[in-house]
Amino acid sequence: MKNLPLLKPADWVFGIVFCLLVSVPSLPAAMLSPLAEKPDWSILAGYGGSITAPEFEQLLQRVYVPDGSWREWISITSSQAVITPYPGASPVFLPIARKESEAKVSPKYWKARKERSPLPGKPLNGLRIAIDPGHLGGSFAQMEARWFRIGNSRPVEEGEMTLIVAKLLKQRLESMGAEVWLTRSKNGATTSLRPAKLMTAALGSLHEEGVAPTQKRLASEAERLFYRVGEIRNRAGLVNRVIRPDLVVCLHFNAEEWGDPKHPTLTDKNHLHLLVCGAMSGTELLHEDERYTMLLKLLGGTHAEELGVSEAVARSLARATGLPPFTYHGANALAASSNPYLWVRNLMANRLYECPVVYCEPYVMNSRAVFKRVQLGDYPGFRNVGGARLPSIYREYADAVAQGLADYYGGTAH
Numbered sequence: 001m002k003n004l005p006l007l008k009p010a011d012w013v014f015g016i017v018f019c020l021l022v023s024v025p026s027l028p029a030a031m032l033s034p035l036a037e038k039p040d041w042s043i044l045a046g047y048g049g050s051i052t053a054p055e056f057e058q059l060l061q062r063v064y065v066p067d068g069s070w071r072e073w074i075s076i077t078s079s080q081a082v083i084t085p086y087p088g089a090s091p092v093f094l095p096i097a098r099k100e101s102e103a104k105v106s107p108k109y110w111k112a113r114k115e116r117s118p119l120p121g122k123p124l125n126g127l128r129i130a131i132d133p134g135h136l137g138g139s140f141a142q143m144e145a146r147w148f149r150i151g152n153s154r155p156v157e158e159g160e161m162t163l164i165v166a167k168l169l170k171q172r173l174e175s176m177g178a179e180v181w182l183t184r185s186k187n188g189a190t191t192s193l194r195p196a197k198l199m200t201a202a203l204g205s206l207h208e209e210g211v212a213p214t215q216k217r218l219a220s221e222a223e224r225l226f227y228r229v230g231e232i233r234n235r236a237g238l239v240n241r242v243i244r245p246d247l248v249v250c251l252h253f254n255a256e257e258w259g260d261p262k263h264p265t266l267t268d269k270n271h272l273h274l275l276v277c278g279a280m281s282g283t284e285l286l287h288e289d290e291r292y293t294m295l296l297k298l299l300g301g302t303h304a305e306e307l308g309v310s311e312a313v314a315r316s317l318a319r320a321t322g323l324p325p326f327t328y329h330g331a332n333a334l335a336a337s338s339n340p341y342l343w344v345r346n347l348m349a350n351r352l353y354e355c356p357v358v359y360c361e362p363y364v365m366n367s368r369a370v371f372k373r374v375q376l377g378d379y380p381g382f383r384n385v386g387g388a389r390l391p392s393i394y395r396e397y398a399d400a401v402a403q404g405l406a407d408y409y410g411g412t413a414h
């Protein structure tokens with residue numbers, strides 16, 4: 001007897017979600033980005049009098065929203081900023097400091113470099129650092145498209161690689177006096193969300209993008225909401241509510257397009273850059289939560305600190321790796337300073353972490369040079385790699401970040 005065709009679980013979910021689509025009204029004017037909580041705008045009152053009008057305007061225009069679309073939501077006079085939380089809402093009035101010398105201190109959980117006192121031989125004494133090893137790795141590495149393998153070679157897996165660097169970096173920072181936490185200490189997710197729980201949210205985000213919710217598209221959007229959005233939101237909760245560090249160090253490895261992960265394209269391109277928070281577009285700013293988190297980041301005074309510490313780490317990484325700077329050509333990023341390695345970009349991690357963030361993007365994983373070094377794994381000392389005497393790529397990365405932080409906080413930078 002022939003079996004009757006049965007619906008797979010995914011078909012059931014698709015059916016339920018498709019029915020929901022029909023009943024979902026068009027999105028309200030007060031839009032939230034996927035999985036965001038509605039902001040509590042009353043918190044902004046604590047930042048009253050903490051910034052002058054010229055500084056506020058310069059940070060908005062030069063760093064955070066360079067296309068000028070912030071003007072649709074914020075107007076600044078010499079005595080106050082008038083902020084519209086969402087269309088139709090009562091405005092929030094934020095008093096403005098008349099002079100820099102009269103500006104109040106912003107409420108913040110982190111300490112800036114100038115508020116610290118390093119000890120001789122312990123340049124990071126008392127500094128609280130959260131290391132954020134980028135991505136999930138392990139059984140999710142293929143889902144998050146951070147995995148490739150050539151034949152029977154050792155797989156190149158970004159989430160596993162960032163975790164190796166994170167553990168090495170933790171030891172180095174602790175030996176210089178820092179208190180260090182990892183946002184994850186093993187491969188896998190920190191969030192309890194999973195794609196199957198995110199079908200309705202996936203439908204909403206496809207709807208906002210104007211993308212037809214085919215079964216395949218819906219499944220991949222639910223996965224993206226899990227491994228990127230839900231995961232980073234969970235880590236942000238850990239950083240802002242539990243660890244409350246002075247600095248987050250986000251560790252990543254970069255890549256060029258590799259195509260089929262089982263037959264990847266290798267390249268000779270290899271480069272380095274670091275990212276600081278900003279460069280939001282008018283479209284991103286349509287999300288109420290993105291406007292709010294941008295303002296928290298700006299009013300918290302993170303930019304100057306983020307730029308200073310990123311400069312120091314960029315210099316150290318460039319010296320250690322010899323890599324050239326990566327250059328963005330699109331509108332999604334802008335040069336952060338005269339340092340060619342530093343770029344401003346709106347990423348969930350550097351926006352949602354309320355303290356300063358050093359966001360590292362060294363090495364192209366599918367470059368021939370890096371692929372060769374990844375195959376060697378981690379090792380102490382030096383090895384001959386194609387005629388050059390090199391440390392393990394993981395130790396080179398960890399040592400250079402540690403040195404950059406020591407230079408900045410220990411007072412030898414600038």
Ligand SMILES: [Zn+2]
Pocket residue numbers: 134135158251252253254
């Ligand atoms: Zn990455």
